[in-house]
Amino acid sequence: MIENRKEEHIRIAEQKEVTSGHNFWDDITLVHQAIPEVDFDNIDISTNLLGKRLQMPMIISSMTGGTQLARKINENLARAAEEFGIGMGVGSMRAAAEKKELSETFSVINSFNLPMKIANIGAPQLIDQDKKAYTMGQIEYIYNLIGATHLIVHFNFLQEMIQPEGDRNSRGVLKALKEIAGSYPVIAKETGNGFSREAALQLKDCGVKAIDVGGLGGTSFAAIEYYRAEKANDLEKMSSGKAFWNWGIPSPASIQYCQVGLPVIGSGGLRTGLDLAKAIAMGAAAGGFARNLLNDADMSSEQVEAKISQIRRDLKIAMFLTASGKLDGLPKARRIISEPLRSWMDLYGGTNGQL
Numbered sequence: 001m002i003e004n005r006k007e008e009h010i011r012i013a014e015q016k017e018v019t020s021g022h023n024f025w026d027d028i029t030l031v032h033q034a035i036p037e038v039d040f041d042n043i044d045i046s047t048n049l050l051g052k053r054l055q056m057p058m059i060i061s062s063m064t065g066g067t068q069l070a071r072k073i074n075e076n077l078a079r080a081a082e083e084f085g086i087g088m089g090v091g092s093m094r095a096a097a098e099k100k101e102l103s104e105t106f107s108v109i110n111s112f113n114l115p116m117k118i119a120n121i122g123a124p125q126l127i128d129q130d131k132k133a134y135t136m137g138q139i140e141y142i143y144n145l146i147g148a149t150h151l152i153v154h155f156n157f158l159q160e161m162i163q164p165e166g167d168r169n170s171r172g173v174l175k176a177l178k179e180i181a182g183s184y185p186v187i188a189k190e191t192g193n194g195f196s197r198e199a200a201l202q203l204k205d206c207g208v209k210a211i212d213v214g215g216l217g218g219t220s221f222a223a224i225e226y227y228r229a230e231k232a233n234d235l236e237k238m239s240s241g242k243a244f245w246n247w248g249i250p251s252p253a254s255i256q257y258c259q260v261g262l263p264v265i266g267s268g269g270l271r272t273g274l275d276l277a278k279a280i281a282m283g284a285a286a287g288g289f290a291r292n293l294l295n296d297a298d299m300s301s302e303q304v305e306a307k308i309s310q311i312r313r314d315l316k317i318a319m320f321l322t323a324s325g326k327l328d329g330l331p332k333a334r335r336i337i338s339e340p341l342r343s344w345m346d347l348y349g350g351t352n353g354q355l
C-alpha cells in the first residue's frame with residue numbers, strides 16, 4: 001500500500017539516523033573578508049527562478065502527501081513557504097492519481113499563495129512496470145490538482161533497487177521524459193544520489209527546464225529502505241541498503257557537473273543558510289531543503305518558519321562576510337575545497353569549484 005509506505009518513510013526519516021556518512025558541504029570553506037564594504041540591511045537575496053520571483057533562493061523539496069500525517073506536514077510547510085515567499089514541492093503524487101480521495105492531502109497547499117508550486121512524479125513510473133505507466137490524463141490531473149507552476153520528475157533508481165516493491169526497469173524513461181517535457185515545464189530531480197555530467201546532458205536533450213541535483217550528503221534512501229527492510233526482516237534488502245548507504249555523487253560536485261546551460265537547484269544535505277550560500281557559490285540558482293524541515297513540519301508552521309528565518313539570516317551573514325551584496329557575488333567568493341570533495345571536482349577536468 002502506497003499510504004503505508006509513505007507513512008513509514010516519514011517516521012523513519014524523523015526518528016532514525018538516515019543521513020549519508022559524510023556531508024560534503026563541510027568540504028567547502030568560504031574565505032572571510034574582514035572589510036566587506038556591504039550594508040547587511042541592504043543585502044538582496046531575492047531572485048528569479050524559472051520565471052517566478054522568490055524572496056530568497058530556497059525551495060522546500062518534495063517530500064510527502066497521501067496520508068493525513070502528510071496533509072498536516074504539507075499544510076505547515078506551505079504556510080511557512082507563503083510567509084517567506086519561497087517555492088515548494090509536494091511528494092510523489094502517484095497516490096492522488098490512483099485514489100482521488102487522497103487528493104486533498106496534496107491540494108491542501110492551494111490555500112496558500114506560493115510563488116512556485118511543484119507537482120511530483122517518479123521517472124520509473126513513466127514507463128510500464130508491474131503497474132502501468134502514468135497516462136497523460138493522470139499527469140494533467142495531478143498538475144492541475146495543486147495549480148502547479150512546474151512538474152518535478154524524480155529519479156530514484158537506487159531506492160527502487162533497495163525497496164522490496166521497487167520498479168526494476170529504466171529502459172524508455174528518456175523517451176517518455178522528452179514527451180512530457182514537451183507539454184509541461186519539467187524539473188528533473190534526483191533524491192539523494194546526484195546527477196553526473198552525462199546524465200545532465202541527457203536531461204537537457206530531453207528538454208527539461210531545470211535540474212535539481214538531489215546529491216549525496218544528506219538523506220540516504222538506501223538508509224531509509226534499510227530500516228524498512230529491517231522491519232520486514234528482509235535480510236537481502238537490508239544488506240543492499242547497507243552496501244549502498246553512501247552511494248552517489250556529492251551535492252556540490254553535482255552542481256558543477258550539471259552546469260549545462262540550465263538553472264540548477266542545489267540540494268541534498270543542506271542544513272543551514274551557510275550551506276545554502278555554499279550551494280549558490282558552487283553555481284546553484286537556489287537551494288532545496290528536505291529532511292531538515294521534516295520534524296519541524298510535523299510540529300507546527302511556526303517551527304518551520306523559525307528554521308527558515310534562521311536559514312535566511314545565516315545566508316545573509318555568509319554573504320556579508322564574503323563581501324557579496326547580491327546573490328551573484330557568491331560565485332565569485334574565494335573558497336577552499338578539501339578532500340574528498342576536491343577529487344570529485346576534478347572528475348571532468350573541472351575548475352575545482354571556482355566558476
Ligand SMILES: Cc1cc2nc3c(=O)[nH]c(=O)nc-3n(C[C@H](O)[C@H](O)[C@H](O)COP(=O)(O)O)c2cc1C
Pocket residue numbers: 009010013061062063064090091092120152154189190191192214215217218219267268269270288289290291292294
Ligand atoms: C520523508 C521523505 C520523503 C521524500 N519523498 C520524496 C518524493 O516523494 N519525491 C521526491 O522527489 N523526493 C522525495 N524525497 C527526497 C527529497 O526531496 C530530497 O531530494 C532528499 O531528501 C535529499 O535532501 P535532504 O538531504 O535535504 O533531505 C523525500 C525525502 C524524505 C526525507
